[in-house]
Amino acid sequence: MLIIKTKDRFSLYKYLITLLLVLLISGCGGSKVRKQLAMPIMPAEPVEVYWAGFAFLGDWNQRETRYPYTAAIATETAKKGVSVIDDTLRDKIKDFTAPGFILKHDLGDLRTGKALSVAIALSYEDIYVLPFDGDFKASYDIAMNVVVFDFEEKKVIAVYPLRFLRNEMYKSRPTKKQHKEVIKALLTSNNRGFNLFDETIKRMQGMVIKSSYGNYLGVNSVELAPKAIDKIPNKLLQNKIIETQIAQQFEGALSKSAYVPMVPFTKGEAVGGTMAARFSNGDSFELQLPEKDYLINLKLRGFKRKTSSEHDGFTSLITLTVEKPSGKKTVNAKFSNNIWVLKEMTGENSKGGRWTIYEESLGKLINDLAKQIVSTDSDWLKKHSATKDVDDQFENFRTLLIKSQ
Numbered sequence: 395m396l397i398i399k400t401k402d403r404f405s406l407y408k409y410l411i412t413l414l415l416v417l418l419i420s421g422c423g424g425s426k427v428r429k430q431l432a433m434p435i436m437p438a439e440p441v442e443v444y445w446a447g448f449a450f451l452g453d454w455n456q457r458e459t460r461y462p463y464t465a466a467i468a469t470e471t472a473k474k475g476v477s478v479i480d481d482t483l484r485d486k487i488k489d490f491t492a493p494g495f496i497l498k499h500d501l502g503d504l505r506t507g508k509a510l511s512v513a514i515a516l517s518y519e520d521i522y523v524l525p526f527d528g529d530f531k532a533s534y535d536i537a538m539n540v541v542v543f544d545f546e547e548k549k550v551i552a553v554y555p556l557r558f559l560r561n562e563m564y565k566s567r568p569t570k571k572q573h574k575e576v577i578k579a580l581l582t583s584n585n586r587g588f589n590l591f592d593e594t595i596k597r598m599q600g601m602v603i604k605s606s607y608g609n610y611l612g613v614n615s616v617e618l619a620p621k622a623i624d625k626i627p628n629k630l631l632q633n634k635i636i637e638t639q640i641a642q643q644f645e646g647a648l649s650k651s652a653y654v655p656m657v658p659f660t661k662g663e664a665v666g667g668t669m670a671a672r673f674s675n676g677d678s679f680e681l682q683l684p685e686k687d688y689l690i691n692l693k694l695r696g697f698k699r700k701t702s703s704e705h706d707g708f709t710s711l712i713t714l715t716v717e718k719p720s721g722k723k724t725v726n727a728k729f730s731n732n733i734w735v736l737k738e739m740t741g742e743n744s745k746g747g748r749w750t751i752y753e754e755s756l757g758k759l760i761n762d763l764a765k766q767i768v769s770t771d772s773d774w775l776k777k778h779s780a781t782k783d784v785d786d787q788f789e790n791f792r793t794l795l796i797k798s799q
Contacts, residue, residue, distance in 0.1 A: 447673055514594055520536075712730075
């Protein structure tokens with residue numbers, strides 16, 4: 395058993411994350427994959443896609459509430475007289491190559507009307523701060539998207555969502571200046587250990603871009619049961635923050651594992667089947683979203699806490715359904731995940747302190763569930779689901795995913 399003792403609360407947080415990883419990884423060996431989704435087939439003749447640059451999704455007039463720090467950073471200029479964001483992204487994308495499509499850089503002004511275009515777009519940034527064992531944990535939740543669209547017809551062809559969650563610890567409540575410094579570092583440097591654009595471009599290298607796709611999937615709803623609401627900090631219940639986080643984490647995890655685009659779960663960026671996009675050159679467009687052929691619904695049923703002489707267990711429970719708009723279900727199954735943490739590592743006995751660990755449990759469940767849909771491990775299903783035919787349900791779901799790749 396790993397036992398870690400420290401009086402440094404910053405070290406405590408780092409040790410807690412390390413301990414969670416050790417406990418989560420232990421016991422995972424020896425399992426067998428029963429069925430697996432095939433990787434998308436790379437085209438013999440990849441399509442040409444024109445680079446459209448960086449964009450903000452949603453009503454630009456709401457930028458002060460949707461993405462205030464990134465919008466402010468975008469107004470800062472580099473030595474070349476362009477936005478520091480554009481300057482960083484242009485440098486990172488200039489030598490891009492991928493087997494799934496050919497990226498062309500001669501788009502120039504979007505008004506030239508090249509048919510198939512791609513942009514990296516920000517849909518929201520959320521920052522929430524919670525007390526943690528006398529200090530403050532700030533979570534930076536940023537949603538990037540690779541958006542493929544037909545410029546001439548002003549319609550979205552595919553959206554590959556990516557969600558990034560960065561946690562920082564502070565001795566005192568962080569200021570707006572500190573928040574801006576973190577987000578700017580994540581966008582324009584590697585000072586925090588990784589860069590948002592590097593990770594997004596890395597994801598683009600595995601994409602197969604086409605002019606159309608067979609099925610369109612998307613998260614349709616996220617429901618919170620009363621037993622779940624009781625454990626969630628009030629700040630995350632405002633403006634559907636937690637529902638959006640759950641939806642976008644799942645769609646991002648599934649899209650990454652299955653190499654499928656998703657019709658995005660929206661938080662103000664889409665109204666009436668259209669999505670507003672404002673590009674770095676000042677152009678703004680209303681892009682038509684595809685209709686969902688299959689609806690993904692998530693229900694957070696609640697959280698449970700277990701205890702032993704030395705450990706506390708934190709369990710998250712969700713229900714996943716996948717259905718046609720008519721109501722015919724392909725998947726209808728329940729899942730749970732528990733993590734054990736040494737009592738001395740659970741932090742303060744407050745709602746915010748406990749939520750930090752419930753959040754880890756839920757995030758682990760969502761990510762693992764997306765992976766299991768793609769590559770099913772019968773041992774994992776036995777441990778995490780009581781639904782008897784869930785493996786057959788996943789096999790049917792994989793059939794849909796193949797048509798969506």
